[in-house]
Amino acid sequence: MELPDGKAVTYTYNARGELTDLALADWETQSTTFSYDHMGRLQSAAQLNGPQTSYHYDEAGHLLDLLHEDGSSNTLAHFEYAVDERGNRISATETLAQPSSGDLVLEITYDYDALARLIGADYTIGTDTREHDFTYDLAGNRTQEVVTLNSTPTTTNYTYDIANRLSQIGGQSVDYDNAGRLTDDGTLTYTWDRANRLLDAGGSSYRYNGVGQRVDQTVSSVVTEYLLDVQPGLWQVLAATTGSDVTRFVHGPRGLHLQQQPNTDWVFPLHDGLNSLRSMVDEALDPLHLQNFDPYGNPFGVQGSMQSVFGFTGEPTDQNDLVYLRARYYSPVLAAFPSLDPLEGDIPENRSLNRYGYVQGNPANLIDPSGLIGERPPSGCQNQQQATCIGFPSGINSLDTNVKGIDAIDVYRRTLYAHTGVALSTACGQSVSWASYISSFTAAVLDIERKIGRSFRSVFGELEFRLHHNMPLNATGVY
Structure with missing residues (x-):
């Protein structure tokens, strides 16, 4: 992939469609080799001049277990x-090298109700303790x-109206417009356009392209423009330009993989099991920044200087503390979205x-990148720049449903989870030839039916996979 300034990133794949090598060709001596197990799950990421994961x-x-080490096996x-x-996490032990010296050791325990909602999370760092206890109503709103x-x-108590909109936060009134969009939460005021896109919140203003992807942000009259990778699937930011300063981002199987600062220095993100960016190290692999997050994404225990806009679940966080999740913004403070989900839900x-x-x-277990x-x-390949990460032939990237702009396998996987609660992680590139497509897909269908104990049609209905030019594959491609 060649960027507008001539810099290039080279991606190499195996026969299964899994990313095996990532290199910055004619740019920097940065390269990474990835390995996977027989189920297509990422096993290791070995960087030539960076962390070993x-x-x-x-x-x-x-x-x-997720381990980031330097070349001498230091954690x-x-x-x-x-x-x-x-499959929900009930405990975690997290050890992070600190920017000052020594290690931070964080012990966490989680507790859930019968609906797998998180009702308790206890954090212990040495003699310091931090406990979060949550109460929900029948609609799943966090009430306390x-x-x-x-x-x-x-x-802190929260009250909601019949439409699940916040009406009060600790006695402070909350306002919405007639389209169900938050306009004032007591801290931030929000402005929206007719397409339900956020235009301004807490001093940050935004602009979008014709398909709703964010292309710039203005804070205190300072404009940051974004260069996007708009391949099928979840688009990614490749570069952020503020004046003459350019920050470049290279993405891998689990999101942000490398970041080049405006001074051309490289920094390396260290993610946790939720994909949250917890630490950044410099080219000498010395810690520059460390941050922890409470269950709903509010940072605490921050050390060092902030090195990246990416944070909770690996997504960008703006100066107003909103997390940009493409279709919508998420508020960790409210533990909710300020606007309606474009998808209406399923009875x-x-x-x-x-x-x-x-x-x-x-x-504590789920993310919402879209x-x-x-x-x-995901445990395998996902959202690689210029990469098609699906379990079907690379030509099949769109699904003829009312959900547009999302990779077919994303719709497939998300629909499965919405209907059944089963999270599907498939190996990439299970079939790469047209001849073997039908048999491979049929095998996948049978496997899913076995796992969920229901027929494929009862979950998905009649779905038709199509090519990019919107022509049907053939009659046997309809299930």
Whole structure:
């Protein structure tokens, strides 16, 4: 892939369609080799001049261990997880090298209700404790949060109207317009256009292209323009230009992989199991920045100087503390979206009918990179720049549904989760030839039916996969 300034990134794939090598050709001596297990799950990312990262899973594919090391096997960040029978994390031990010296060790325990909603998260760092307790109503709205810092509790109550819109936060009134969009939450005021795109919030103003992708942001009269990779799937920011300063971003199988600062220095992000950017190290692999997040994405325990706009779940966070999730912005403070989900939800999965709720109350395990629906962080290839990451031939990238601009496998995977609660992680490139497409897809359908105990049609109905030029594949491509 060649950028407008002539810089290029080279991607190499194996026969399964998995990214195996990433190199900055004729640019910098930066390259990474990726390896996968037999299920297509990412096992390692070995950078020539950067961190060495390894991933370990249980038999069901749940991530249990994520380790970032330097070339001498010194730990930069280590995330260890235990999960319950539903695959939800019940505990975590996190070790991160600090910008000052020594390691920060964070112990976390999680508790859930019968609907897999997070009702408790306890953090311990040495002798300091931080406890979060949540209460929800029948629609999945968070009605109370109790934050206890070293035995001192603070309670915040939330009330909602019949449409699941916030009406009060701790006694402070909240306002919406007639289109169901938040206009004043007591801290930020919001302005929207007729296409439901956020134009201004808390001093940040935004502009978009014709298909709704954000192309610039203005803060205090300073404009930052974004160069986007708009390949099918979730678009990514390749560069952010503010005046003469250009910050470049290189994305890999799990999101942001490398970042070049305006002074041309490289910094390396260290992600946790939720894809949140927890630390940044410099070219000498010394920590520059460290941050923790509470369950719904509010940072705490921040150390060092901020090096990247990417943060909670690996997505960009603006100066107004809103997280940009493409279709919508998410507010960690409110633990909700300030605008309606473009998808109306599904009656069999009644929690999806709450169109303001974030990941159905399970932020310790689910992410929402599209702003449309919660899902498990992918364990294999995903959203690689200039890469098609699907389990079908590379020519099939769109699905003839009312959801536009999303990769077919994304729609497929998201629909499966919305209907069944089953998070599907498929290996990339299970079939790359037209001749084997039908048999491979049929095998995948049978496997899914076995796993969920329901027929494919009962979940998806009649779905027709089409080519880019909107011509049907053939009659046998319809299920």
